Amino acid sequence: MKNIVVVGAGTMGNGIAHVFAMTGYETTLVDISEEALERALKTIDKNLDRMLKKEKITPEDKAATLQRIHTSTSLQEATAQADFAVEAATERLDLKLKIFEDLDQYAPQGVILASNTSSISITKIASATRRPERVIGMHFMNPVPVMKLVEVIRAYGTTDEVTETVMELAKKLGKTPVEVNDYPGFVANRILMPMINEAIYTLHEGVAGAEEIDTVMKLGMAHPMGPLQLADFIGLDVCLSILRVMYEGFGNPKYAPCPLLVNMVTAGKLGRKSGEGFYSYE
Numbered sequence: 001m002k003n004i005v006v007v008g009a010g011t012m013g014n015g016i017a018h019v020f021a022m023t024g025y026e027t028t029l030v031d032i033s034e035e036a037l038e039r040a041l042k043t044i045d046k047n048l049d050r051m052l053k054k055e056k057i058t059p060e061d062k063a064a065t066l067q068r069i070h071t072s073t074s075l076q077e078a079t080a081q082a083d084f085a086v087e088a089a090t091e092r093l094d095l096k097l098k099i100f101e102d103l104d105q106y107a108p109q110g111v112i113l114a115s116n117t118s119s120i121s122i123t124k125i126a127s128a129t130r131r132p133e134r135v136i137g138m139h140f141m142n143p144v145p146v147m148k149l150v151e152v153i154r155a156y157g158t159t160d161e162v163t164e165t166v167m168e169l170a171k172k173l174g175k176t177p178v179e180v181n182d183y184p185g186f187v188a189n190r191i192l193m194p195m196i197n198e199a200i201y202t203l204h205e206g207v208a209g210a211e212e213i214d215t216v217m218k219l220g221m222a223h224p225m226g227p228l229q230l231a232d233f234i235g236l237d238v239c240l241s242i243l244r245v246m247y248e249g250f251g252n253p254k255y256a257p258c259p260l261l262v263n264m265v266t267a268g269k270l271g272r273k274s275g276e277g278f279y280s281y282e
Contacts, residue, residue, distance in 0.1 A: 142234070
């Protein structure tokens, strides 16, 4: 593999492009918005500067990484010479199905198509293509340049060969891949989101305040970040979306989103990205 296509220039997409380019791959970042692509390049530049200050890379490494990153607003053009494609668009099933339908049409036959989805069924996504055996989940953690874990999710029809290829690819990126099967929430969010949801219920029911809940989890359970602070970091809309996928997928009331979370998202209080969630961000 030499040419990588990353679809979606948001937080996860630019992080994934950063890691591929830094590892030596020619990487094309695709988005429908030129502004989003410009923001992504600025973010990558800042993140590389942080690594430079910590002496994790050299100025030459930074320059070479930026040189390997290309941008495009045309999925067809970007994908024509792709050796591997990974989608990192918004967590909307309809959008992902359309992207994979297009990727299947434009990408050369045999190219593996991966999704960075954090909860949506890979088997469902694969059904939009004529190569379901070559569709797989590659769920990076945020922030991508820092976090080591990659969940590699096998769809119902994903072959052993494709799974092994993606596991090896993740290792080349300096990540630790963990193979999981395709069930709602996979492993990471199936465990994490009910904890966050329970923390929100604990606040909603007046058991304790946000800072108190987070302090208990940080000092008592050795979590680096409290669950409500983490929810703000992830985005409350994203948390709600994942919980809804799990609730619908399992039909189990234990995954039902807390009414407080629903109300906050409805009111536009989405966490860090909106300036306010369980905490206020100036």
